[in-house]
Every structure is written in structure tokens, then in C-alpha cells.
Amino acid sequence: MKIDREKVKKVFAEYVRHYDAEDPKIRLKILHTYKVSELCEEIAHDLFGTTEMTEASAQENIDLAWLIGMLHDIGRFEQVRRYHTLLDAESVSHATLGIEILFEEGMLTRFIKVNPEDPDIGLIRAAIAYHSDYRIPGDLDERTKMYCQILRDADKLDIFRVNCETPLEDIYHISKEELMHAEVSEEVMENFMQRQATPREIRKTPVDYVVGMISMAFELVYPISRKIASHQGYLDRLLDFPSDNEKTRRQFADMKKFMCG
């Protein structure tokens, strides 16, 4: 599939111009989109750059990863406009909304030439549909699975940045005081020590969300993604959570020790 990057960037910029750029949630998701697409490209470059394929076909594969990054959160803008939140649990699945916009309403054709016979169209759909699920389905073909994983790794890496750079109380609709006094729930702590991402339904306290973010690092699939995470340094910053609660500070110290040795 040939991807015209300039066209994709133009169509995206034109699309988001219709949303309120003064809204920090919109601004956050525009920047997140660009960052995730760059990270998808970086991961794909590492995966395809060293294979036997020709330079041109490696570049096509890398462009496809970049494209998926550009499209993955397209549902966020309508989510914010309609429901004024980024929390799926309080509104709709933004991934499903994105699929509706791109595939049912046909917006994908504005970004790329769509040949329904091309298996990469189904791959784009799957990668976007599953990008924020706890786990991807077990029956995906190898190529689709790889693109799902590239996108999920890239998304997680940029979520670490967002959580460091955005006041957490803006993302989670909680007061600073609540956040600084809360403790990590027992179940969330136990789940963390099993080196896996925190399922949404076990999060109870405001800091559980912070632990939830950090625990995503356990699920990074590719070595290049783990390398990027350690260069970024955001995980270390999240693990140094400056709680006002002594028990919580101890909990974070334990998690840091467990994660970083």
C-alpha cells in the first residue's frame, strides 16, 4: 500500500481544526497522535530495517505503521465533543467510535486509496479496534498481530509522557488533594507484582490509575520499545510519585525496587 504522508497529515490537520483547540483534552490528543505515529515509525524501523526485504518495501511497511499511529485515536475528538471526557467508562469506547468514523462513515478514503481487497485494510481496522483493549484476540494472523503490537507499544510509550507532562487531576477528574492522599489498593499492588498491566475494573483509588499507567510497561512487546522507555525516563518520574501519604510513598518505593531492581 502506497501512503502519501503529506496528504495524511493535511487531512488530519483539517479534520481536527473543527474541534476546540482551546480544550486541553483536544490539544493533548492532537499532540499524542503525532507522537504515537513517530513512535510507531521508530519501532517499525527497528523491526523492518534489519530484514531481507528491499528498502522500498521496508519503507512501505514503516509507512503503514506510521499511518496507523496517525489514525488510531481519531475517535477521541468526537468523544470529547459529545461527552467532554477521555474516559471510555464514562462515555463510549473511543476505539469503536474511531472504527465507525473511518470505516462506516468512510473517512479512511480521505486519507488513503482504499482497495477493499487489500488485506492491509483489515489490518488497519484491527490495529485501531484493539489498540486500547486489555489483550488482543489470540487468533490474529502474524502480520496483523505485529501491527497491533507496534501500535500498542507506541501508545503506551506516549501515555507515559502524557502522564508526566499533564497534571494527573486533569486526566482523571479528581482533585489534587485526593490524588496526593490516596493509597494503592491491595489488589492493584498484587497485580503489579505479577508483572502485568492493571485491569481497569480493579482500579479503585486515584493513585491506582497512576500504578495502572506504570504497569503498562510490563506489556511492552518489542526490545526497541523497552529501550525507548528507558531513554525517555518518564517511568522513573512516575515511580517517584510525590505522595503526601507515607504508606503510598512506601508502596511506590517497593514498586520501583521491584521494577528497576
Ligand SMILES: [Fe+2]
Ligand atoms: Fe487510544
